[in-house]
Amino acid sequence: MHVIVQDGRTRIVLSGEVDADLAGDLAEATTAAEANGLPIDIDAQHVTFMDSSGIAFLARIASRSTKSVRILRAPETVRFLLEVTRIGELLEAVDDDPAGGTPDDAA
Template sequence: GLPVEIDAHHVTFMDSSGVAFLARLASRSPHRVRVLRAPPTVRFLLEVTRIGELLEIVDVDPGFDLESPAPR
């Protein structure tokens, strides 16, 4: 029942299995599934298949930054 966020910035390839997974996840989640930092190839695929209409695509990760050093 918790919101689902998928950080996609390392995704270099997605086929119909990935699209089907996202569609199934979006249809079963009580919250809108968020896809964070999707590369242009993934965005294009989600737009062409219209699965992107079921998802919230966010350009930046609204949470913490994994690449910055931890606070001391």
Template structure:
């Protein structure tokens, strides 16, 4: 299930989608941008999506860019999600940004003190710069100009 979704990213924006089709099933989307990597979590973040979280963390680490996690659509999170956030925060060379976490996520990061390792923001900074590095629009001469 890739393509236009809750991230608003077009199919060519380097989106990796995982998780089930059930409305409450957890899903993990990774959007690789020029300046940052955004991981979008939605639904139930639990042991069922653990392999997807591990893969997303590895992709983010390999990219070497600042990481932000959009948790706005998370409906449930257990220790799997907490461990994921802790791993990202501890391995990132820059401070992890957690975007619009719901109360359930805020509670978990506070009681586990993970909030000391990341910045929580209530306003989405947007994903304007999150386009693939090989985007056709990167050509300053444009598509109509002969080489």
């Protein structure tokens, strides 16, 4: 997981399994994103699994942010979770990266 501030937005890049093992990292990412006070992009392109910890993270950041929150390139499994939990109503799902970058570019 990476938190990157670029072009007036905070980007949180998630990859692999987003589960309870990442709870501390997810909390730190939330704190960092909130402290920046910028709109938030969550790049989920490389997420292979997400459990309730990941959904709670998305719900927390989307409901507490005073700026827009977008989830970028979410795989079908994540989109399904957003739909059934209705968390998708709190954020904007974007199929392409509006900035044109990739997580590899930012690292």
